[in-house]
Amino acid sequence: MLQQTDTAKETHSRGPDLHTRSYPKLLRRFVLGAVICSVLPLLLVGWISYLYYSQFSMSRMAAYFQRTVEYNRKIVESFFEERTSDIKLVAYTHSLDFLKDTSNLSQIFHMLNRGGSFFTDLGVIGKDGKHMAYIGPYDLMDKDYSQTFWFKEVMAKGVYVSDVFWGYRKEPHFIIAVLCVKDDTTWILRATIYQEFLSSLVETTGLGKTGEVFLVNREGVYQTSPRFKGAILDRAPFPVESFTGESGIIGTDPITDFGSFDRDRSVFSTDFIKYDLALSHPKEIVAYSWLKHPQWLLVVKQDFSEVFGDINHVNTIILILLHSSVVAILVVSVFATGYMVKAIKKRDRQAEGLNRQLMQASKLASIGELAAGVAHEINNPLAVILTENQVIRDLTDQEQGLSSEFKEELVRSLSQVDSQVERCSHITQNLLRFSRRMALPSRFVDLNVAVKDVVGLLEKRASSRGVQISVDFQEGLPRICGYPFELEQVFLNLISNAVDAHDGKSYGAIRISTRFDGADNRLMVTVADTGSGIADGDLERVFDPFFTTKPVGQGTGLGLSISYSIIRQMGGHISVRSELGQGTEFTLVFPCPATGQHDASAEARKEGPDEKAPPAPRR
């Protein structure tokens, strides 16, 4: 794998390390910033809204649940009041004689049931506890009630609504009894409430799939049949405290835990619902309300999940949307940040590359200034040396007494001085060329022709050393603005170096190709050789002035520096890739003139090779 160096390459090899290390940190910071600025507030607002909405909706739902129970209680209470009033009205407005008449009693019974099948039977009972008249489906005329609990209660209280009991008819029922005392005559009007009607009345509450409503008395005995477990007159699986007259709503786990249904918890009401239900999510919701007459407890029970099912569903959707949004923001943040960091990295590299190029150009410019100064200052002493040399030579010629050996030796030394002065002069000329202080006239240059001319010059030298030069020219290349002679010097340097790179090898090859890159409107020339290559440490210094790997006296180290300077002056760019022992490849990139100049260049090509071009860009 060939290694590459140029000003851009230095960017990759030196500068970017620090940046590379800092980009993951930058990415983390950006993502963290996005999380702190967007995800956390979203989660915070989302969860606060969720909790408030849950509490609010649950408290509203619980309140609704409780209102429903209250409404149901009022209906049941009204029923009892109305039925009690009915019986009282009949008892107080009719005489015993009238009521003892079975036909009259039957007529009254039917009138009482006209609004609905409220009553199962109706009877008039004397103070001895025996029926004086009876209308109903049961055979109770000969029954003695004097020892029954309800008889004693009504005799004591005047009006009595019983709990559900079996009685003589061996069926669960309850009665409303009114004591009537008129003209020293005491009797009781007793009616039995139609049990099924009561059950249907109680169950007017919407029960759903899991709900049930029932009545229990103060002893915890079912006064209506529960929907699922138990039957009327069974003992409920929870104890009921004494009558409080209050109502409430609680959350509970299985019904057996309903044992905590006591006075203390029954007053928890909506505050309890608001905080406890929203957080603990009990299995069941139980709402209760005490009836005053009779002192029964109306209980409505439903699964928590059913009561709050819709709310929970909405809450679940809210949470899913919230967390999906969070995930989406995170994903987008990571990708967007990654893209952004990548763009920053690219920009940094470009900036670093430009900076390196600037530094390289600046370095070379400084060296150029110095070189020009040195070259000029050296020229004068060299001129003096040459003239002194000539003076000595003249004096030697005039001197007759010198031996021929001495003269020969002196002439040889003087020639050596001439030769070394010539060498110095060559170096100073190169330095001046490198400094590029003179404004060169630019012309349109055909790169193929320029390369071909140089190849023609060096072909023999190369072949004598076993090196084959081949060219691969793209035909119809647009011409560039540049300095033809300087450009030939560039190719001369590169190809000469390529030939020299084969020292120690018996054979080798040099391949020169030209290409037009239409996309970027530029021309590329590559000079590749199979020579000894350039070592890693030397690769980045090849364009530095005075850097050479050739033996002392064989290279000034200015060839590539001058080439670099010339190409930069033409607005171009040179880079090198190399692998030690395998070869080296130089790539020269030249910008093409703008389209209008292309056209002019094409026209000018017809006229001849020496037409002037617009000034080449100076770097």
Add this chain to the structure above:
Amino acid sequence: MKKPRLLLVDDEIPFTTNLLKLLSRRGYDVSAVYDGDSALRIVQEHEFDVVILDQNMPGKDGITVLRELKKKRPHLEVVILTGYGSIDSALDGFELGAYDYTTKPIQLGDLEAKIRQAFQRKMLRE
């Protein structure tokens, strides 16, 4: 053939002295001065065929001296010989009528050739 009368103008004294000796020995009528003002004065007083003029000198530089020399002696041929050669200054020199422009160091033989060519042109022009 008549040898040209030469004027050397260069502030580099060792160089000027050596050149004076060398050219004199070769039969040239050579004078030397070390600054531009002296050169302008001496051409007023004496006739010269060719001036070897340095470019960078204290006081008036070579280009300025050339301009004034050409005003005084339009047919005087001037060869600019400088250690500070550049295309710009060479172009300036040629525009002002210099015969040639060359850089130091230069072999004596090469310089003589340029002197001869300049002198021949002067002869032709006269």
